Amino acid sequence: MSSHVEPAYRYLTPEVCARIEALRSRYPDRRALLMPALWAIQEAHGWVPLEAQTELAAYLGVPPVWVHEVVSFYNMYHERPVGRYLIYVCGNIACSLRGARRLLRYLLDRLGVAERAVTPDGLFTVERVQCIGACERAPVIQVNGEFIGPVDEAQLDDLIATLRAKAREVTP
Ligand code: FES
Incomplete structure (x- = not known):
């Protein structure tokens, strides 16, 4: 065929x-x-x-x-390039009430990147999405399909450091 x-x-x-x-x-x-x-x-x-x-x-x-x-x-398909780690930040009501907007801003500032853009090192893309079905863990994020929540700024710092270290391990 x-x-x-x-x-x-x-x-x-x-x-x-x-x-x-x-x-x-x-x-x-x-x-x-x-x-x-x-x-x-x-x-x-x-x-x-x-x-x-x-x-x-x-x-x-x-x-x-x-x-x-x-x-x-379906937001699982990407119409633009994404980083190795795609971080979804839920922006729906339960997560918003528990600080999701603040966390999204924090994450973008911390990575120095605009929403849906790729960091210069090719590692991260951050995107606000609608409810990802884990409201009981609000505010919740999803990293390459894995749910993490509730999260705060300190956990986001740890997450970024962990993912950067992991990327260094697999990229000699
Ligand atoms: S509102 Fe955030 S997971 Fe449902």
Whole structure:
């Protein structure tokens, strides 16, 4: 099925296409295949820019808007580059009442970065999100999928130091 892949494709590399083809039998419906296919692209490239979405639509033979709807609905897909550690700060009501806005500001200032940007060392991206379903731990953050909360400024300092140290371990 991969014979129709154009060599000019930038994001649908042969490896990504192979992963998508392996998924086809489990997801015979092309719409259902979109999510795992997008995930394959993101794992390979770190994000799913519009160009990659267009390529996927062409590859699967679906309208580009189908792909874009999925990417823009789920915040697990990134339309811009993100740092190695993606920190979500919940900004919904329970967390806001317990200081989430202050913590978000603290984190951004501490890292010297704007919201949704990547720190110059490529390590961190911070983003305010809607309720992440752990209100009982408010104010709560999520770091690469792991919930941490309730958090305060001192814990954020520790977290940053720990993640920087971890990054040094894996990057000689
Ligand atoms: S309001 Fe923050 S996790 Fe629900």
